[in-house]
Amino acid sequence: MFWLTRRHWLALTAWIIRLYVRIFRVDLTEAAEPNPGAYPSFNAFFTRRLRADARPLPSLPDAIACPVDGRVSQAGRIHHGKLIQAKGQHYSLEGLLGGDPSLAASFQNGLFATLYLSPRDYHRIHMPIAGRLRQTILVPGRLFSVNPTTVAGVPDLFARNERAICLFDTNAGPMAVILVGAIFVGSIETVWSGRLTPPRTQAIHVDDAGDGGASLSRGDELGRFNMGSTVILLFPAHSAHWEPHLQPGTAVHCGQQIGQLDHD
Template sequence: MTRDKLFALIQYPLPHHLISRLVGKFAECRIPWLKHLFIQAFIRHFEVDMSQALEPDPTAYACFNDFFTRAMKAEARPIGDGLVSPADGTLSQYGRTYHGTLVQAKGQAYSLTTLLGGDVHRAAPFRQGSFATVYLSPRDYHRVHMPLAGTLREMVYVPGRIFSVNRATANHVPALFARNERLVCIFDTEQGPLAMVLVGAMIVAAIETVWAGQITPLSGEIQRIRFDEPITLEKGAEMGRFKLGSTVVMCFGREVDFDDLSIDSMVSMGERLGGVGPIQRIRYQDGNAASSAG
């Protein structure tokens, strides 16, 4: 048995949520000497580059969570053209979505419908589209931004386990992203529907959005919220953040012309991932309208 497989297996009996909530309490600690010690140790261990932070002084943060979700200088993350990465991290997988199935890792696939909360109608527009997965490591910038401009249509909280999210678990825990706690945000864009799925993980104490604040932890039931008043975010705008670790899965309702990107390559928030043109409305002589890719 490999070390990676053993690491994945020992997580099954662990009290995932209890561990994460306890870590979350510690990460909110505001005792100066203790939070300074924790932050400095974290910076040294993960070689965090504080020169890119809007506030480069580690002692200026009120608690570890404030440090972990620190803002970046605008010039540190320029926004490229086309489709851009929503976060710093590792591009663990990307490509086409075939018949509602996404690739998690080599030899591992999972259901789009399950990922998006089990509603076949919600998943239908994405069944023949594209997807990309970005894994955020502890050293990365942990705010999530819009890869395209869009208007929020629906938000769905999906309860679940919270296995650690990394290469070891992606390789050995079946349907990892579709079984972990997650937040599904559906946007309408000029390039078609976009689903931003923020996946929870071990010791991720909470997921936040800019329009609703802290979302998780909630309850053991799927919670669906629709928005009558439009919430529109420009490309590159912040849409959420993780209080410790995790992964973003982007699902697109059409095929994306990804650049020649290497699996497991490092990407920065705002870095171009590929091209996707607007959907054009074609008006026929009989007055009916149809959509086509631009």
């Protein structure tokens, strides 16, 4: 899939993109380049930019902006080191974070939101709030599909799939933006490291940003999926709260207010 989506087949590529747009009802009027024939490869179309005015940010300075276009899979509080995967299913915070107990401790009793990106969605990921990159952790794993049916049927899916954990220092404390790989996700990229996968790794790889970590404002692009997947947000306890509308199944758009930071 990685190879196929990057081929330059000119007229064939344009035909495939037009077919995809029709099948998945993709709204190209929001794209910076609305002409399907202008994309040199399917991956260029899939990771297309939007118009600058397509996703305005919240007006409130303490608002948490949704990092992606997609749908809420689950959202809520982390209880006893567990996150909700689907109705009746939970998985481990420590497992999600690559088995690091000290990192998991920083998010105990905090907030999580799991956001699913479907094939029709915009596939770039943006910052929910301003932050400075502290660490990127690449955790090897499977590439199970992350559609709702599979999420409901595969135990511990998000702690088993390949994922890139992006840790930021923010005014609310640590924040994790976790990019979860899935079937057909041939590559996960960040703006500071470029392509993280492939190649696939056999061991957890930790990249400490040090004092030179990327400093990103709310709404800045932080990465992208090459084919669809899921983003999981983590905030520490007593740092923020989600908006009441952030319920499973709710459609969300990048830049939309999904929560607000709390202040003592």
